[in-house]
Amino acid sequence: MAFGFSLLAFLIVLTPVVFIHELGHYWAARRSGVTVEVFSVGFGPEIFGFTDRHNTRWKFSAIPLGGYVKMAGDTNAASAPSEDAMSIKGSFQSASLKAKAFIVSMGPIFNFILGIVIITAVYIGYGKVTIPTVVGGVQEGSAAETAGLKIGDRITAVNGTSVSDFGELKTYIFESPGQPVLLEIDRDGRIMTFDIKPDVVDDKCMMVSYGRLGVMSMGGEINQLGPVDALVAASGDSFTMSLAMLRGIGRLASGNANKGEIGGPVKIAEISGRVASQGLISLAMFVAIISINLGLVNLLPVPSLDGGHLMFFGLEAVMGKPLSLKAQDMIMRLGMALLLTLIVTVTFIDISSLFMAEC
Numbered sequence: 001m002a003f004g005f006s007l008l009a010f011l012i013v014l015t016p017v018v019f020i021h022e023l024g025h026y027w028a029a030r031r032s033g034v035t036v037e038v039f040s041v042g043f044g045p046e047i048f049g050f051t052d053r054h055n056t057r058w059k060f061s062a063i064p065l066g067g068y069v070k071m072a073g074d075t076n077a078a079s080a081p082s083e084d085a086m087s088i089k090g091s092f093q094s095a096s097l098k099a100k101a102f103i104v105s106m107g108p109i110f111n112f113i114l115g116i117v118i119i120t121a122v123y124i125g126y127g128k129v130t131i132p133t134v135v136g137g138v139q140e141g142s143a144a145e146t147a148g149l150k151i152g153d154r155i156t157a158v159n160g161t162s163v164s165d166f167g168e169l170k171t172y173i174f175e176s177p178g179q180p181v182l183l184e185i186d187r188d189g190r191i192m193t194f195d196i197k198p199d200v201v202d203d204k205c206m207m208v209s210y211g212r213l214g215v216m217s218m219g220g221e222i223n224q225l226g227p228v229d230a231l232v233a234a235s236g237d238s239f240t241m242s243l244a245m246l247r248g249i250g251r252l253a254s255g256n257a258n259k260g261e262i263g264g265p266v267k268i269a270e271i272s273g274r275v276a277s278q279g280l281i282s283l284a285m286f287v288a289i290i291s292i293n294l295g296l297v298n299l300l301p302v303p304s305l306d307g308g309h310l311m312f313f314g315l316e317a318v319m320g321k322p323l324s325l326k327a328q329d330m331i332m333r334l335g336m337a338l339l340l341t342l343i344v345t346v347t348f349i350d351i352s353s354l355f356m357a358e359c
Helices: 002-031 097-125 143-147 166-174 227-254 265-276 280-298 306-319 325-356
Strands: 036-051 057-071 128-130 135-138 154-158 181-187 190-196 199-203 208-212 215-217 221-223
Touching (some): 002 036, 097 280, 097 306, 166 227, 227 280, 265 280, 306 325
Antiparallel strands (some): 036 057, 128 221, 135 215, 154 181, 181 190, 199 208
């Protein structure tokens, strides 16, 4: 039952995110005069679909772990061009460099838009939770007590970055288990600094490690925002999320990632189930986070991702001509192999964690 619920929640989370991503590519392609032959949510055999008046086949496929838009001149779902792609009317390859960059970039951009729209809707309909960074309690034996934090202290900055909400503070501390963190404190109008190493917490259930300061807030409030204020706040929060994701990618690249920080489809499904059980608002915010995450990851300069295509277009702009089709195909195949290897690896880790989890 729990597995079925998590799987359903996973599909509810992933399907709109993938659909909007591919819709961005489709919309930009149509605007640029490029023919779209297939719009697929998922990979593999088609489950059901239909063909529209523009001869685009819209379909849902058997493996719901992504999707693709196949344009005229593409030989497969990875957008590998055919040898005669340049001579095919309405093909992606025959479009201008500017048009190709526009088509590729609109997928991730639509993901950012989706995330911001969802958060904006939540802030208008439900409200934005605001929790000031004022210490309302200090846990005995915690890193905060050891460092000398007191009730009433207002934490104003972490490692030189200003924080005004407990959620922002929690993110920085969460990312830094056992790592030195410099806190700036306002204590009755007096600015003080504290060097603190957050306690390391090993979550046996989720199989992750994270940092904990050991302070409680004085409580917060929920304020419904008007459309303009909600959009501004949602955009700012999306930018803050993106920075946190980039810091996580940086830790992965440097080999300093925290335990359990990397996860694949199985872990996302597990988290989806947990979040869905908390209610519609939590699930909507999770969809927004996943959408922003997908948009950001797709912009990385990795072959087979949108960022890899944009990298090729940048090289073409500098060189004055594109790489040979053979070179592009070789690099794309290598990129796809690396991505598939990564997916298989993290899926194996996720499944192993499920059996080792103590919950």
